[in-house]
Amino acid sequence: MLKFSYNSEAEIPEGAKQFYKLVGGIWLLQADGVSTADADGFKASMNAARADVDKFKAVIGKFGKHTPESVAELEETVAGLKAGGGSDIEERVNAQVQVRTANLQRDITAANQRATEAEGKLTDVNVQFSKTQIESAAANAASTLGQVADSALVDVRMHANLDLELNEKGEVVTKETCALGAGLTSAQWIQKKLEAMPHWEKPTVGGNSHGSRGARNQADNPWDKKTWNVTEQHTLINADLGKAKTLAKAAGLEI
Numbered sequence: 001m002l003k004f005s006y007n008s009e010a011e012i013p014e015g016a017k018q019f020y021k022l023v024g025g026i027w028l029l030q031a032d033g034v035s036t037a038d039a040d041g042f043k044a045s046m047n048a049a050r051a052d053v054d055k056f057k058a059v060i061g062k063f064g065k066h067t068p069e070s071v072a073e074l075e076e077t078v079a080g081l082k083a084g085g086g087s088d089i090e091e092r093v094n095a096q097v098q099v100r101t102a103n104l105q106r107d108i109t110a111a112n113q114r115a116t117e118a119e120g121k122l123t124d125v126n127v128q129f130s131k132t133q134i135e136s137a138a139a140n141a142a143s144t145l146g147q148v149a150d151s152a153l154v155d156v157r158m159h160a161n162l163d164l165e166l167n168e169k170g171e172v173v174t175k176e177t178c179a180l181g182a183g184l185t186s187a188q189w190i191q192k193k194l195e196a197m198p199h200w201e202k203p204t205v206g207g208n209s210h211g212s213r214g215a216r217n218q219a220d221n222p223w224d225k226k227t228w229n230v231t232e233q234h235t236l237i238n239a240d241l242g243k244a245k246t247l248a249k250a251a252g253l254e255i
Contacts, residue, residue: 135161
């Protein structure tokens, strides 16, 4: 049995194609009793149906990967939010965000404060370490030279903090601002300092508080360029090689 319409020409039975005509994309039967108005009405109905299908596809496309079940779950979630306070969902969400943001900012502020305190403590430790290293180097140099009175060690440490510093290699040397010269070792510094601060010297055996500068240098450091004494050098090397090396080193020499 022939149909009134076919969607494509291929669907029309063989031998009956001559009775069909393409009207508005549909193959319609051309027969007595079928008026043009009927065809036009059918065409309008088909176009309306197609429009509905396109509209339905557009609506379905908006759901994307969502299924009716997932949409239902979403509706339940929204309903639960609304049940907690009406339509002020946005306000309540913003309030929660502000609370969490404030808490986060508080934690950041506290962390920054702890970091600042830790940096301060580290600076204090570094300063104290440098001070200890400088004072120890000055005291050791004074003790090695053997010419500084014990009562002067307090002054030695104080002046050391003014004149000495730790360089990049961790060595104790004089600062650029030191009046005695920059880059001097602690041994060189203490020797030059004694020349400027004679009251730091130990009393001589004869009871003179300071004695002559020449006598002191000749007796205790015959390697000093101002009081060079080869005889005293040989005598001291034979008597106390360790002290001889120390005094020579204090004068910037090696033996």
